[in-house]
Amino acid sequence: MAVVKKVVLMLSTVSLLSYGILTQAAGDPVKGKDKAAACTGCHGEDGNSLAPNFPKLAGQYADYTVKQVNDFLHNKRADPIMSGMAATAGSAADLADIAAFFAIQKTMKGVAVKSKKALQGRTLYLKGDQKRGVYGCVNCHGKNGKGMSKSNPYFPVVGGQHKDYLVKTLRDFKAKTRRNDPGGMMADIAVKLTDAEIDAVSEYLSGL
Numbered sequence: 001m002a003v004v005k006k007v008v009l010m011l012s013t014v015s016l017l018s019y020g021i022l023t024q025a026a027g028d029p030v031k032g033k034d035k036a037a038a039c040t041g042c043h044g045e046d047g048n049s050l051a052p053n054f055p056k057l058a059g060q061y062a063d064y065t066v067k068q069v070n071d072f073l074h075n076k077r078a079d080p081i082m083s084g085m086a087a088t089a090g091s092a093a094d095l096a097d098i099a100a101f102f103a104i105q106k107t108m109k110g111v112a113v114k115s116k117k118a119l120q121g122r123t124l125y126l127k128g129d130q131k132r133g134v135y136g137c138v139n140c141h142g143k144n145g146k147g148m149s150k151s152n153p154y155f156p157v158v159g160g161q162h163k164d165y166l167v168k169t170l171r172d173f174k175a176k177t178r179r180n181d182p183g184g185m186m187a188d189i190a191v192k193l194t195d196a197e198i199d200a201v202s203e204y205l206s207g208l
């Protein structure tokens with residue numbers, strides 16, 4: 001726990017420095033609504049996409065959305081579809097407006113799955129596995145998977161996200177094909193998870 005707190009503190013400092021959050025202007029969600037037309041075809045009118053390979057953006061922290069799009073833009077994160085779409089967000093100000101629009105939509109929510117697998121996923125989410133050095137996800141993603149707070153927006157909302165996308169992105173972290181996480185902190189955890197655990201925790205999270 002103490003270690004996690006230290007990591008969290010470290011991340012906050014790293015975030016402030018490397019993403020310039022102190023100087024970043026907040027976007028305008030009203031202006032963002034029209035600009036988001038470039039995105040809603042895949043991510044849904046209100047950021048609640050229907051297809052499970054298109055992540056939901058509804059209620060996601062604006063700074064997190066901005067970071068991810070910039071990561072795609074600068075090849076720090078790659079995807080055959082999204083890498084090409086990142087530039088369609090327009091200028092930095094346009095992107096901030098779009099992110100602000102998605103941020104104020106009704107936060108993504110799933111339908112709880114009552115399976116043995118989801119229960120195992122819940123235990124992993126809340127407690128981790130101390131023996132293997134797996135920190136409980138709750139420490140960074142919050143009690144209901146809705147992240148920490150607006151003041152710490154680099155810990156994303158993951159509860160209520162599509163299961164297929166969660167499985168894919170956790171596997172990407174594990175395989176290190178996704179390596180845009182600050183300090184490699186998600187990869188450090190994902191490499192310790194079995195595919196069955198990734199499946200279980202994703203089943204639980206998608207239902208929050």
Ligand code: HEC
Nearest residue numbers: 038039042053054055065068069079081082085088089098
């Ligand atoms: C043609 C479909 C398509 C369009 C249009 C599109 N995206 Fe995406 N987007 C994707 C896919 C697919 C992914 C998942 C990539 C992956 O699996 O790593 C993604 C991922 C993302 C993510 C990462 C989400 C997360 O939880 O990490 C963000 C943020 C994002 N898109 C924002 C946007 C914005 C903003 C626009 C409009 C400027 C946009 N996208 C347009 C398909 C699209």
Ligand code: HEC
Nearest residue numbers: 007135136137140154155156158166180181182185186201
């Ligand atoms: C020490 C803090 C920490 C812990 C513990 C942690 N995460 Fe994360 N997680 C992060 C950070 C930071 C990111 C954002 C990475 C980035 O900027 O791309 C993230 C990203 C993610 C994402 C990708 C979200 C998206 O759509 O882009 C998923 C899914 C995720 N975490 C699931 C988990 C699960 C499941 C666990 C537990 C097994 C876990 N995390 C434990 C810090 C943590």
